[in-house]
Amino acid sequence: MIPVLLILIPLLTGFAAFFIKNEKQVKSWALFSGIITLGISLTGLLLIKDSTYLQQNCEWLSSLGSSFSVKLDGMGQLLCLLTAIVYPLIFIATWDNSYKRSNNFFALMLLAQAGLMGVFVAMDALVFYFFWELALIPMYFLCSQWGGERRIAVTFKFFIYTFVGSLLMLIGIIYIQSRTEGGSFAIEAFYKVALTNGQQSWLFWLFFIAFAIKMPIFPFHTWQPDTYEQAPTATTMVLSGVMVKMGLVGIIRWLVPVLPAASHGWGDVVMTMSVIGIVYASLIAIRQDDIKRLVAYSSIAHIGLMCMAIFSENLSGLQGVMIQMFNHGINIIGLWIMVEIIERRFGTRKLSELGGLAHKAPAMAIFFVIIALANIALPLTNAFAGEFLMFNSLLNAKTSYLYAILFMVFAGLGIIFGAVYTLNMIRRIFYGEVSAVVSTGVSADIKGYEKFALGIIVLLIFTMGIYPQLLLDITEEISQFISGRFFKPGIN
Amino acid sequence: MNALVISAVLGVVMMFSGILLKQKSAVRNVAIAGMVLLLIVNVLELCGNVFFNIDSKGMIEFDRFALLFNTIVYVSAILYLLLSARDMEKVGVNYAEYLALIFFILCGITLTSSFRSLLILFLGIEIISIPLYILTGSDKRNLKSNEASLKYFLLGAFSTGLMLMGIALIYGAQGSFDTTRVSSFQGTASPLLVAGMVLLLFSMAFKVSAAPFHFWTPDVYDGAPTVFTSFMATIVKAAVFIAFIRLFDEAFGTLQSQWQLLIAIITVATLFIGNITAVFQQSVKRMLAYSSIAQAGFMMLALYAMNADAKEGLLLYVTAYSLATIGIFAVLIKMKDYTFEGFNGFAKQQPLLAATTTICLLSLAGIPLTAGFLSKFYMLKAALGTGKHLWLVIFAVLMAAVSVYYYFRVIQAMYFKDGEVQKIDVSPAFKWTLVVVTALVVLLGVFPNLLLNWYYF
Known part of the structure; x- marks a missing residue:
């Protein structure tokens, strides 16, 4: 019931939004829809204890062995909550932005939300694939229609990348389905399927490439900085805050438990790729002048760490990833909102053109510093608990001890670089000499509704930073379950 | 059998x-009414009401597969006529004859979907081809149309x-010409049979434009x-x-080990040439021509696999492909400029048409x-179901990704x-038909069983 509502409400309100021509009205409509979805998501999380309301299984394509099966487990709850929180925040923070043909813009945003929700709750491989693609199509149109100058080519690259990945995944899905008992797409059947190590070994890559492109993991990341830069900021927020989690969910739910032996066998390779990505992206981020690109590269580094933690195959790592998925989403949305505010006020995103902003906008500076510090996982902020757990798990990774140490060192290096570019960014935007752009720009500090959106984010940062148990409780059960399916030598 | 007789009469x-009715709109209405009649009698036959009991000596058999496919053809043809029949007037003066030729083609199609004898297959293919040669060259004053017709005729x-x-x-x-007797032989197949099979394979590949x-x-x-087009x-x-x-299932099913690799190679070549060449086209019409080759490559996967999924999937595939392509062509016909640039800004002028396209x-x-x-999906499933030549499936999806580029x-x-x-002007009826x-x-994409259930029940 609840998961179906989470998909249906954005879907239906999205279609309705196509027909609301008045810009003001369509904005209110989208915000209204987002708040309803948030309400349902919170109801599912807090009020409903009876699990029959948290799942739904309808007949659909039964001749193919697929059924419309959705369920909210801990991970689904958390990510749906993230999606539901993020959407109203985005709508509030970008309230002043005006779009050409705004009805189409908000309709596509809501349709993308429906697709995202579907990916997080799907318990049937074919349904999962449907929603996986469905989230992509509105994104393609959003970025191509309302993006920056080079939007068409850049977005197209993004689309082709993800489409290739998902088609490869489709082959994998069909192959596994044909090996299940009775030819079913249900996730339970996938968990039971018996595959030899040889089959697992190549199936792993069919799935992993799709997920790696989405997250993105080095060397499949080249679409990402361009797309983040060119997309309209509201869309970038969805892309980086929520959509990258699709890849992580795919790995946690559909890859590691289904192909445990291959995930163990290829773990080193994947971790190596991720750690290269962390160091590489951090180094590039240090050199960036455009804030949007800087945040984009920092996102690659963060996601890389989460991917490593999954493949280190520890319960603590998995727990860390689960809560980090939520917290990373909140933090990066906060950063994007700041970028958006700065760009709207001063018409530039270049670090070299900004400076001395703290004098003009002290409130903005406070918010920015808090969010930026959360981004580098300072204690008391939300990201700290997750990163601590993940590093803990890296040290106990199921690889050889030498590798574990190496991975630790390089991933740690990435964190240090993270501090370097983040603090550098703060320094160059807010302190130092007041630059020409800043002194002539609109002087107003952040407005009421922006304060509201940022206030909620800061509240979440501190709450989850001081009491991470809130999130850990939600994901405890599913983490236990998934970690129970990790590869155990000798048994398989 | 119903549809076969009635389509010839129609x-x-x-x-x-053309002689009796002066107004072109009247001719057009007769054609559309005739097509609806064809659909009705065919559906009646699908439900078990056969009006004409002609003994074909086992040369024709209207099984569910044939009848269901015929239904698909007539539905597509009705939609095609509703969308594009008006545009045939611009081609030349012989309006009624064009429509007559289309009905003869449908008669041939009814034969090719239900043959049990190689003779009927040959007849059906010829009844389809000859009117097509004429229709290709129907724009008599256009040099390109003449060239196309001649080329088609010679190669055909x-x-x-x-x-x-x-x-x-x-x-x-x-x-024997009988497909069931062709497939039954003792021991190894004679070289004559295999050679004949290969020749038939080539000529059919020609007709479906496979590389x-x-x-x-x-x-x-x-x-x-x-x-x-x-x-x-x-x-x-x-x-x-x-x-x-049908031919390779019924007549050459026993020879599968002989032709499977050959078809796999043709499939790969078709996918590759169709998709890669389509990327470089400047005209949407030509792009659609190459896209039809590329789609043929995907349909060849059904032939390659030749299992239950393949036959079911091919029915769905031809439906999906025909409907979508008819929908795109209907809009393309209205355009003055066939290049990609000709479509620039189309969504602003015709939001509905742009959305359907x-x-x-x-x-x-x-x-x-x-x-x-x-x-x-069905094609991939069928091909994976054979359990060999995995590279073929991976190649096919990579080519599907290439196709995204030109679409x-x-x-x-x-x-x-x-x-x-x-500015193009379209009637509300045209828009509604496109919708x-x-x-x-979309409906078949969510509930394919609306179509496929007919195959079994």
Whole structure:
């Protein structure tokens, strides 16, 4: 019931939004829809204890062995909550932005939300694939229609990348389905399927490439900085805050438990790729002048760490990833909102053109510093608990001890670089000499509704930073379950 | 049997309607009414009401597969006539004759979908081909149309020769034209039979424009008047594919080990040439011609696999492909400029038409929630079901990814590029029909069983 509502409400309100021509009205409509979805998501999380309301299984394509099966487990709850929180925040923070043909813009945003929700709750491989693609199509149109100058080519690259990945995944899905008992797409059947190590070994890559492109993991990341830069900021927020989690969910739910032996066998390779990505992206981020690109590269580094933690195959790592998925989403949305505010006020995103902003906008500076510090996982902020757990798990990774140490060192290096570019960014935007752009720009500090959106984010940062148990409780059960399916030598 | 007799009669009726009826709109209405009649009698036969009990001595058999396919053809043909019949007036003066030829083609299609004897297959293919030669050249004053017609005729005649040669060799080996007797032999197959089979394979590959027998396709599709290209590329191609799979299932099913690799190679070549060449086209019409080759490559996967999924999937595939392509062509016919640039800014001027074209293009590209996705899904499932040649499947999906490039170029032009499209006027009825086509594409993408259940029950 609840998961179906989470998909249906954005879907239906999205279609309705196509027909609301008045810009003001369509904005209110989208915000209204987002708040309803948030309400349902919170109801599912807090009020409903009876699990029959948290799942739904309808007949659909039964001749193919697929059924419309959705369920909210801990991970689904958390990510749906993230999606539901993020959407109203985005709508509030970008309230002043005006779009050409705004009805189409908000309709596509809501349709993308429906697709995202579907990916997080799907318990049937074919349904999962449907929603996986469905989230992509509105994104393609959003970025191509309302993006920056080079939007068409850049977005197209993004689309082709993800489409290739998902088609490869489709082959994998069909192959596994044909090996299940009775030819079913249900996730339970996938968990039971018996595959030899040889089959697992190549199936792993069919799935992993799709997920790696989405997250993105080095060397499949080249679409990402361009797309983040060119997309309209509201869309970038969805892309980086929520959509990258699709890849992580795919790995946690559909890859590691289904192909445990291959995930163990290829773990080193994947971790190596991720750690290269962390160091590489951090180094590039240090050199960036455009804030949007800087945040984009920092996102690659963060996601890389989460991917490593999954493949280190520890319960603590998995727990860390689960809560980090939520917290990373909140933090990066906060950063994007700041970028958006700065760009709207001063018409530039270049670090070299900004400076001395703290004098003009002290409130903005406070918010920015808090969010930026959360981004580098300072204690008391939300990201700290997750990163601590993940590093803990890296040290106990199921690889050889030498590798574990190496991975630790390089991933740690990435964190240090993270501090370097983040603090550098703060320094160059807010302190130092007041630059020409800043002194002539609109002087107003952040407005009421922006304060509201940022206030909620800061509240979440501190709450989850001081009491991470809130999130850990939600994901405890599913983490236990998934970690129970990790590869155990000798048994398989 | 119902539809076979009535379609032939209707062809004659259409020829006379040109003399008896002065107004073109009247002729058109007769044609549409005739097509609806065909659909009704065919559905009645599907439900068990046969009006004509002609003893064909086992040369024709209307099984569920044939009847269901015929239904698909007639539905597509009705939609095609509703969308594009008006545009045939612009081609030339012989309006009633064009429609008559279309009914004769449908008569041939009815034969090719239900043959049990190689003779009937040959007859059906010829009844389809000869009117097509005429329709291709129907724009008499246009040099390109004439060239296309001549090219089509010469190459078509050559492939017909191959087919006859093949049938003769098979007759020599097995002493029968009957498909069931062709497939039954003791011990190893005689070289004559295998040679005949290969010749038939080549001629059928020519008719469905599979590489390396595809060279006529772009020129003919490009040269023919666009209304008729739409018909050729969709309904006719679908019919020949059904004949193809029927032939290789019933007559050569026992020879599968001999032809499977050969078809795998043809499939790869078709996918590669169709998709890669389509990328470089400047004209949407020519791009659609290459896209039809590329889609044929995907349909060849059904032939390659030849299992239950394949036959079911091919029915869905031809439906999805025909509907989507008819929908795109219907819009293309209205355009003055066939290049990609001609579509710049189209979404602003005609939001509804742009939306329907987009959904049809998404279906051709194989995006979920459209029929195109599920039909590609069936093809991949069927091919994976054979358990060998995994590289073929991976190659096919990579080529499907390439196809996104050229389909999306049209979408990009319509939505994201600015330009002045020449004003086109379309009637509300045209728009509604397009909406119906698009709705069918989406509906089949969500509930394919609406179609496929007919196959079993």
